Amino acid sequence: MGGRARRARHLDVPAELAAARSGSHRAVARLVSVVSDGGPQLREVAAALADGSGEAAWVLGVTGSPGVGKSTTVSALVTALRADGLRVGVLAVDPSSPFSGGALLGDRVRMGDHALDDGVYVRSMASRGHLGGLAAATPQAVRVLEAAGVDVVVVETVGVGQSEVEVAALADTTVVLLAPGMGDGVQAAKAGILEVADVLVVNKADRDGADATVRELRQSVALGGDARAPGEWRPTVVRTVAAGGDVEELVQALHAHRAWARDHDAVAPRRLRRAAAEVSAIALGRLRQTFGRAGEGGLLDDVAGRVAARTLDPFAAADRLVAAVEG
Amino acid sequence: MGGRARRARHLDVPAELAAARSGSHRAVARLVSVVSDGGPQLREVAAALADGSGEAAWVLGVTGSPGVGKSTTVSALVTALRADGLRVGVLAVDPSSPFSGGALLGDRVRMGDHALDDGVYVRSMASRGHLGGLAAATPQAVRVLEAAGVDVVVVETVGVGQSEVEVAALADTTVVLLAPGMGDGVQAAKAGILEVADVLVVNKADRDGADATVRELRQSVALGGDARAPGEWRPTVVRTVAAGGDVEELVQALHAHRAWARDHDAVAPRRLRRAAAEVSAIALGRLRQTFGRAGEGGLLDDVAGRVAARTLDPFAAADRLVAAVEG
Numbered sequence: 001m002g003g004r005a006r007r008a009r010h011l012d013v014p015a016e017l018a019a020a021r022s023g024s025h026r027a028v029a030r031l032v033s034v035v036s037d038g039g040p041q042l043r044e045v046a047a048a049l050a051d052g053s054g055e056a057a058w059v060l061g062v063t064g065s066p067g068v069g070k071s072t073t074v075s076a077l078v079t080a081l082r083a084d085g086l087r088v089g090v091l092a093v094d095p096s097s098p099f100s101g102g103a104l105l106g107d108r109v110r111m112g113d114h115a116l117d118d119g120v121y122v123r124s125m126a127s128r129g130h131l132g133g134l135a136a137a138t139p140q141a142v143r144v145l146e147a148a149g150v151d152v153v154v155v156e157t158v159g160v161g162q163s164e165v166e167v168a169a170l171a172d173t174t175v176v177l178l179a180p181g182m183g184d185g186v187q188a189a190k191a192g193i194l195e196v197a198d199v200l201v202v203n204k205a206d207r208d209g210a211d212a213t214v215r216e217l218r219q220s221v222a223l224g225g226d227a228r229a230p231g232e233w234r235p236t237v238v239r240t241v242a243a244g245g246d247v248e249e250l251v252q253a254l255h256a257h258r259a260w261a262r263d264h265d266a267v268a269p270r271r272l273r274r275a276a277a278e279v280s281a282i283a284l285g286r287l288r289q290t291f292g293r294a295g296e297g298g299l300l301d302d303v304a305g306r307v308a309a310r311t312l313d314p315f316a317a318a319d320r321l322v323a324a325v326e327g
Numbered sequence: 328m329g330g331r332a333r334r335a336r337h338l339d340v341p342a343e344l345a346a347a348r349s350g351s352h353r354a355v356a357r358l359v360s361v362v363s364d365g366g367p368q369l370r371e372v373a374a375a376l377a378d379g380s381g382e383a384a385w386v387l388g389v390t391g392s393p394g395v396g397k398s399t400t401v402s403a404l405v406t407a408l409r410a411d412g413l414r415v416g417v418l419a420v421d422p423s424s425p426f427s428g429g430a431l432l433g434d435r436v437r438m439g440d441h442a443l444d445d446g447v448y449v450r451s452m453a454s455r456g457h458l459g460g461l462a463a464a465t466p467q468a469v470r471v472l473e474a475a476g477v478d479v480v481v482v483e484t485v486g487v488g489q490s491e492v493e494v495a496a497l498a499d500t501t502v503v504l505l506a507p508g509m510g511d512g513v514q515a516a517k518a519g520i521l522e523v524a525d526v527l528v529v530n531k532a533d534r535d536g537a538d539a540t541v542r543e544l545r546q547s548v549a550l551g552g553d554a555r556a557p558g559e560w561r562p563t564v565v566r567t568v569a570a571g572g573d574v575e576e577l578v579q580a581l582h583a584h585r586a587w588a589r590d591h592d593a594v595a596p597r598r599l600r601r602a603a604a605e606v607s608a609i610a611l612g613r614l615r616q617t618f619g620r621a622g623e624g625g626l627l628d629d630v631a632g633r634v635a636a637r638t639l640d641p642f643a644a645a646d647r648l649v650a651a652v653e654g
Contacts, residue, residue, distance in 0.1 A: 016589075042642075046640040046641060047640045050639055051637070052638045054637065068434040141643070143637070160454055179478060194581060272631055272632060273631075275644075276627050276628065279631055279648065280615060280618060282641055282644075282645035283645040288607060297347065300607065301603065306608055307602040308602040310379055310381060310470070312377055313377035314466070314602070314605050314606050315370050315373050317602075317606040317609075318610040321606065325610075326652065326653065326654060327654075
């Protein structure tokens with residue numbers, strides 16, 4: 001997707017990175033733009049960030065269907081983390097989030113309650129309706145925020161389905177939000193959410209049906225409705241009323257998961273998998289270019305045409321593409 | 328995911344395919360199982376299907392969030408298509424659908440109202456919480472149903488986010504279901520649904536808020552809230568009350584889209600892109616194996632470890648993987 005024109009602006013990358021490390025919000029914003037837009041200086045920024053310095057931040061992935069109150073919850077969570085003295089970055093990749101309203105909303109509005117707080121960095125990542133871009137751009141944006149010295153990065157994304165899996169792949173702690181009612185508890189269990197969530201949040205917990213949803217979710221977890229092995233973390237189910245600022249149970253659960261991960265040496269393997277997924281995605285994207293694109297008359301079009309005509313099977317067609325790459 | 332043990336059963340593929348072509352529901356079921364489970368005979372079945380014979384079916388993708396009434400709508404749609412004399416296949420890849428309840432429900436229950444109708448084939452595709460498998464297995468399952476002579480294949484999948492894009496990639500006509508209220512109209516516009524849907528259905532249209540949702544969606548379409556160029560199909564917005572069997576507007580919209588696609592030579596390019604995506608996915612999966620898997624101590628682990636330690640940037644790491652593949 002993408003492809004809309006943007007003003008290309010040449011950055012002095014070492015100077016920008018130094019400014020970001022000194023706490024410049026504008027420098028952070030410019031560097032995140034480069035890595036999320038994939039502009040000509042992307043590789044230069046990536047190389048500059050890989051100097052072995054800095055501390056890894058705690059990456060929280062927050063996801064859930066539209067309407068469950070993700071942005072409200074993230075805002076209340078940021079307030080709570082700030083009260084603990086933590087520096088916080090928010091990457092909003094949810095196209096329906098007020099944080100990432102794109103051209104519709106100015107930066108002031110996106111920043112919301114945190115516009116005047118120097119310890120909070122909020123950046124939207126325009127996914128342009130194509131969540132595939134998230135996997136590639138988000139880890140780089142996290143690194144920019146790490147360079148700026150944030151302690152926690154909250155990655156907010158929309159979704160039921162593939163996007164939880166993506167969020168889980170890039171987060172240290174994955175939070176899935178649900179709203180009471182609508183059989184969400186049962187749906188969640190069936191949709192594989194238990195397999196990726198570290199913390200399940202029933203938001204709007206002052207509404208009818210919240211108790212039933214919490215109960216269903218806890219039963220599903222207790223019954224092993226998830227696919228985790230014994231000794232692994234089992235999802236915590238908590239209640240929030242984010243609109244009223246009540247995210248206390250969520251904050252406690254997050255700290256509990258973080259402590260558990262440290263005690264069980266679970267942090268490093270997860271980060272290794274995350275880096276592996278990121279590098280694989282970039283390498284596969286490059287190998288895909290070898291095939292050509294659909295409609296460009298290359299080898300891919302040739303074999304795809306025969307597959308569409310049912311005269312070549314897709315595995316035999318793939319053999320030819322692989323042979324072309326391996327040359 | 329997957330990985331659960333299954334009884335492997337050796338099929339006489341030419342005999343099964345001949346039986347499927349003669350209308351054997353059991354042969355269709357066995358062949359769909361082979362292509363969806365990815366067993367040892369997958370390639371044999373794929374090769375047998377690619378003999379240049381048979382007619383392409385009209386592939387309808389139906390998606391929407393949990394609770395909007397997808398399965399009810401699909402069932403009512405099947406009834407309507409059957410009344411027109413069409414032979415219909417249903418591939419249910421929605422893990423929350425009664426059609427694909429897996430071990431929870433027997434085949435009879437899954438078949439529902441259509442259990443005794445020889446002109447309807449219903450098969451569930453277990454996605455095991457991992458929608459990535461859909462892209463690879465579904466086109467093969469469609470080919471099995473085409474061999475059995477169905478005129479229409481309905482692919483039902485859950486989701487907000489990535490899965491619509493996947494459904495759109497494999498369907499001739501993409502249907503996105505919404506329910507009234509909850510700001511669905513606005514959310515839909517923002518979430519990029521307009522970019523992939525050919526037909527937008529407001530189901531449960533007898534409920535409060537349906538008129539507002541229909542109005543919002545039509546405004547979004549009229550205002551060019553989607554990214555389609557002039558001359559392209561613009562999504563139709565229709566109402567259904569699937570629980571009462573009323574899917575008349577949907578059926579009309581589907582036929583209108585099909586007629587439009589034929590008149591505008593839009594069918595073949597879409598199928599070419601579909602085949603290209605399928606073949607690419609298989610080829611990339613194979614190339615990925617060259618890297619090794621995370622945690623296996625291969626080249627991928629080596630470079631990912633350095634990326635995680637911020638001593639190597641992910642693009643430079645990807646360069647090494649690509650060089651290893653290209654030998």
